[in-house]
Amino acid sequence: MATIIDGKRISSEIRESLRKEVELLKSQGMQPGLAVVIVGEDPASQTYVRNKAKACEDIGIYSEKYELDASITQHQLLEKIDELNSDSRIHGILVQLPLPKGIDEQAVIERISAEKDVDGFHILNAGKLLVGQKGFVPCTPAGVIEMIRRTGVSMAGKHVVVIGRSNIVGKPVSILALQENATVTICHSKTNNLHEMVKMADIVIAAVGRPQMITGDMIKDGAIVIDVGINRVDGKLVGDVNYKEAEEKASFITPVPGGVGPMTITMLLQNTVEACKRTNNI
Numbered sequence: 001m002a003t004i005i006d007g008k009r010i011s012s013e014i015r016e017s018l019r020k021e022v023e024l025l026k027s028q029g030m031q032p033g034l035a036v037v038i039v040g041e042d043p044a045s046q047t048y049v050r051n052k053a054k055a056c057e058d059i060g061i062y063s064e065k066y067e068l069d070a071s072i073t074q075h076q077l078l079e080k081i082d083e084l085n086s087d088s089r090i091h092g093i094l095v096q097l098p099l100p101k102g103i104d105e106q107a108v109i110e111r112i113s114a115e116k117d118v119d120g121f122h123i124l125n126a127g128k129l130l131v132g133q134k135g136f137v138p139c140t141p142a143g144v145i146e147m148i149r150r151t152g153v154s155m156a157g158k159h160v161v162v163i164g165r166s167n168i169v170g171k172p173v174s175i176l177a178l179q180e181n182a183t184v185t186i187c188h189s190k191t192n193n194l195h196e197m198v199k200m201a202d203i204v205i206a207a208v209g210r211p212q213m214i215t216g217d218m219i220k221d222g223a224i225v226i227d228v229g230i231n232r233v234d235g236k237l238v239g240d241v242n243y244k245e246a247e248e249k250a251s252f253i254t255p256v257p258g259g260v261g262p263m264t265i266t267m268l269l270q271n272t273v274e275a276c277k278r279t280n281n282i
């Protein structure tokens with residue numbers, strides 16, 4: 001039976017220390033500020049955005065939320081970003097993805113000032129991550145690495161198998177694992193013998209977006225299993241991993257919900273505090 005890596009518990013520990021840090025910054029006249037922009041009315045997106053605003057409030061981060069109509073033009077959205085880029089109360093800008101069809105997501109991301117890109121999606125931050133310079137690391141990958149670190153198991157020399165190659169999770173988490181001296185294999189929808197690949201993993205990171213596709217028979221005894229998937233099936237949240245099967249084999253496993261999700265928000269808060277500190281040369 002696996003030990004659960006409790007994302008909620010780890011999150012509240014980190015948020016507690018962030019709260020103290022924010023208090024100190026505020027006492028020195030610096031309050032971190034986050035702007036969240038959401039376009040259209042996807043109910044799932046609205047839930048995330050509400051959770052983010054609440055998380056900010058809990059630790060004393062100032063936050064603004066902009067709910068823009070789905071009919072907004074790309075030009076109008078870019079103007080909003082320009083406005084936030086030059087707003088000194090705002091240290092972090094997050095534009096909730098996906099954006100409606102007809103809006104060029106990459107163009108929108110690139111418009112955000114790299115110093116305020118707390119999502120770590122800007123090409124400059126992606127480049128910095130790749131070459132090992134300090135920038136902003138995407139929140140979900142940062143959360144995944146923090147959870148692995150807290151198992152106490154070193155990633156050095158371990159075989160990490162990542163399933164998924166998105167710019168948001170798969171690619172950046174692979175680079176971070178490599179920086180921890182892991183041996184990294186990136187699998188995806190075109191991978192031959194996915195089963196055999198995953199079976200070799202000391203650490204499995206599932207970020208495919210297909211409910212329960214990683215089954216227990218694919219997990220090596222004693223592996224660490226990190227489930228990044230958030231899939232809604234019959235009104236319930238399930239991961240990319242068949243939890244019941246995998247927990248029989250794994251040494252450590254993350255649950256869904258209560259695993260990587262809360263850690264993503266925590267890393268967003270951390271990046272926002274960091275953005276404020278960098279602006280003030282702290």
Ligand SMILES: Nc1nc(=O)c2c([nH]1)NC[C@@H]1CN(c3ccc(C(=O)N[C@@H](CCC(=O)O)C(=O)O)cc3)C=[N+]21
Nearest residue numbers: 048094095096097098119230257258259261262264265
């Ligand atoms: N620019 C941008 N940045 C993002 O970081 C971003 C985004 N766009 N678009 C959507 C995805 C998704 N995402 C989640 C964050 C937290 C939970 C989370 O906290 N989930 C809870 C459950 C929440 C529930 O019950 O629905 C959990 O796993 O325990 C889920 C999903 C951030 N995203």
